[in-house]
Structure formats: C-alpha cells, structure tokens
Amino acid sequence: MPHTESGTYVAEHREAPTPQMSFTLVDEEVTKPHQRVNGANGHVSLSHPREQHDQPLPYWLVNVPREQWPETCPEWLRDTSEKNKGILATPDEEFERLSWEEVKEIVRSNRIELFRRVPSELRRYLEYMHHIKQQYGSVMGFVLEKRLRWGDRNTENVIPRGRPFEYDDDVKILYNDWPYGLEPGIVHLVVWTKFGLDEDPDTGDLTDPMRRQIDEYVDRTFRSRVPADQVIWFKNWRSLKSIHAIEHFHVMLYRPDPEFVREVTEGDVPLVERVRRGESF
Structure with a gap:
C-alpha cells in the first residue's frame, strides 16, 4: 500500500x-x-x-x-x-516515467529505492500525508479506519482469522494511493495482510518460505487472470516503508483487463483520484 x-x-x-x-x-x-x-x-x-x-x-x-x-x-x-x-x-x-521493462529490472535487481513519484505528485503526497497526520494522528490510523476498514485506528485489534493466505478476509487488495511515475498501462496495487510477513532478521528480506507463500498467492490471484510476464510483485525493505504497523506487499500489472482490476479491488478508487475529484471519506 x-x-x-x-x-x-x-x-x-x-x-x-x-x-x-x-x-x-x-x-x-x-x-x-x-x-x-x-x-x-x-x-x-x-x-x-x-x-x-x-x-x-x-x-x-x-x-x-x-x-x-x-x-x-x-x-x-x-x-x-x-x-x-x-x-x-x-x-x-x-521527469521520465519508467517503462514496464525498467520496472521489471528494478524489481529483479531489488533496487526498489529507484522508484520515484512524478515531482508534482510527490508534492501532493507529502502535503496530504501532513494533513492526514494532523487529522487522524497517524497515516496508519487513517489507512486502518478509512481505507482498509479493519475496525478503529488501533493496530492491536487487527487479528488474522487463520494462517497466512488461508482466509480471504485476512487480505485486502487496494490501489496504491500515490503511485510511482510509471508509463500508462501499468497498474500498481497493494496487498494488505492482517498476518505478518516473515523476514530474515539478518537481512531484513523475506524468508524463503514466506516468499514462496506470497508467490503462490500471486499465482492464484493474479497470474491466473493476467499473463505471467505481465505480473510482478515486491515487498519494500523496512527502511523504505511509509507504513510499518500493517504488513503489505506490492503487485504491478501490465495492461490488465480493467474489469479484472475492478473485481480484485472490489471497485476501489485510489486516494489520489478521490483528492482530484474533491471527494472526502
């Protein structure tokens, strides 16, 4: 997310x-x-x-x-x-937007820090996050209450129903509210989870078993409907995360069927679009 x-x-x-x-x-x-x-x-x-x-x-x-x-x-x-x-x-x-081939190479080489927002979009993002913190106390509080709708703003109340990816209601797929500067046709989604995503304490990277679990989930959910070479996923390093308390990883799709995206996100609209329309939560 x-x-x-x-x-x-x-x-x-x-x-x-x-x-x-x-x-x-x-x-x-x-x-x-x-x-x-x-x-x-x-x-x-x-x-x-x-x-x-x-x-x-x-x-x-x-x-x-x-x-x-x-x-x-x-x-x-x-x-x-x-x-x-x-x-x-x-x-x-x-500003030069990233092509799909460049996006894949960034993920393949684990150079996630190379992703950038369009300058004016970064400005909007920083201002909005400032006001969100003032209004909700934290970005996480806003995400929990208004975006995920997983109860109140207390992360301690977010309890998984079962093991990782066992139950659909332990996972929510939304648009990335403030996407990176990518070429048109690349859809950036965030998969939020009520359960933790195990990391190696020495490297800060995902453990091999957890990486396999995520990849199997991506296979079932995305690659079953979008060609495999048009689907990639990654998890931000801890130092790059803007939200730490609730786990999530990123999925990017290249030119997917819009109806599939509406289905998998349950009709979600990214926050940046709501802001442009003057909508409120």
Missing part, C-alpha cells in the same frame, strides 16, 4: 486546511515559463521568452504556478529528505 506518494497553501490563509482543500490550486492549468535544472545545487532556473532569470528557484517552488507561490517553504516540506528535495526540484516535463 500501500501505496501511498500537492497543492500549496499561501502563508496568509486563516481557514483551517482540509486535505481536499489542499489540492485545488495545483490542478489548475496555467502557462508556465521554461524551467532549467541547475545540477550543481538541485535548484531550477527560469527562462522566459522575453526575459532571463539567473536566480535559482528553490525546490519548494518548482512546478508551482508563480501566482500561487508561498512566501516561505511550507511546513510539510521543510524537513523532507534530500532525496525528496532532489525530486521536487525537477520540473514535471523533465
């Missing part, structure tokens, strides 16, 4: 923000000046057909229309990682 990955409030706003209010600004289509990456400092310089600007643009202003620039860096971007800052400093038009 995954998985999952925004607009900007001006500094003077007085009304208490809600997640839905946050995203109306950046979705507006505006004319943007050309943006040029400065590799030395990760900033972006603007160049306009009728005027040149040599001053670097800070990461928190890139991909934001000039008339919506905040006076200072938003709170939810101030302490973000250097990796995120580098992504945010990249203009959307210079």
Whole structure:
C-alpha cells in the first residue's frame, strides 16, 4: 500500500486546511515559463521568452504556478529528505516515467529505492500525508479506519482469522494511493495482510518460505487472470516503508483487463483520484 506518494497553501490563509482543500490550486492549468535544472545545487532556473532569470528557484517552488507561490517553504516540506528535495526540484516535463521493462529490472535487481513519484505528485503526497497526520494522528490510523476498514485506528485489534493466505478476509487488495511515475498501462496495487510477513532478521528480506507463500498467492490471484510476464510483485525493505504497523506487499500489472482490476479491488478508487475529484471519506 500501500501505496501511498500537492497543492500549496499561501502563508496568509486563516481557514483551517482540509486535505481536499489542499489540492485545488495545483490542478489548475496555467502557462508556465521554461524551467532549467541547475545540477550543481538541485535548484531550477527560469527562462522566459522575453526575459532571463539567473536566480535559482528553490525546490519548494518548482512546478508551482508563480501566482500561487508561498512566501516561505511550507511546513510539510521543510524537513523532507534530500532525496525528496532532489525530486521536487525537477520540473514535471523533465521527469521520465519508467517503462514496464525498467520496472521489471528494478524489481529483479531489488533496487526498489529507484522508484520515484512524478515531482508534482510527490508534492501532493507529502502535503496530504501532513494533513492526514494532523487529522487522524497517524497515516496508519487513517489507512486502518478509512481505507482498509479493519475496525478503529488501533493496530492491536487487527487479528488474522487463520494462517497466512488461508482466509480471504485476512487480505485486502487496494490501489496504491500515490503511485510511482510509471508509463500508462501499468497498474500498481497493494496487498494488505492482517498476518505478518516473515523476514530474515539478518537481512531484513523475506524468508524463503514466506516468499514462496506470497508467490503462490500471486499465482492464484493474479497470474491466473493476467499473463505471467505481465505480473510482478515486491515487498519494500523496512527502511523504505511509509507504513510499518500493517504488513503489505506490492503487485504491478501490465495492461490488465480493467474489469479484472475492478473485481480484485472490489471497485476501489485510489486516494489520489478521490483528492482530484474533491471527494472526502
């Protein structure tokens, strides 16, 4: 869940923000000046057909229309990682989406850290997660209550009915709410489990028996309906997880039948789409 990955409030706003209010600004289509990456400092310089600007643009202003620039860096971007800052400093038009072959190679080589969100989508993700934490106390509390609907926000109340993959109601398949920057046709799902997914304490990777169990589940659930070479799965390393308390792994499908996806997710709609529509939970 995954998985999952925004607009900007001006500094003077007085009304208490809600997640839905946050995203109306950046979705507006505006004319943007050309943006040029400065590799030395990760900033972006603007160049306009009728005027040149040599001053670097800070990461928190890139991909934001000039008339919506905040006076200072938003709170939810101030302490973000250097990796995120580098992504945010990249203009959307210079971001290259991953092809299916590249996605498969990343998973095969276990280089999961190479997955990136589109810069403007990463911004939306970071802002929304900030507001979710304020409203629900934690991202996990929100996921449990609103996305998984496995009771209240207390993870201790999530108890599996049986052994791993024994009962369907111990598993829920949803869209990755904030997907990576992938080429069209790649569907990114997250398989959430009430049971643990055993890891080797020395490597932090899945144990061989658990890896076999997951692969058998993927065979039954996905490869039985989608060609095997159009299905891959992976589990994030612990250091890359955004949500730790409830186990989950990722499944990516290449050009699957939309009806199958609706069936397996029980008609789920990813959070990023709900946000764009202005929907609330």
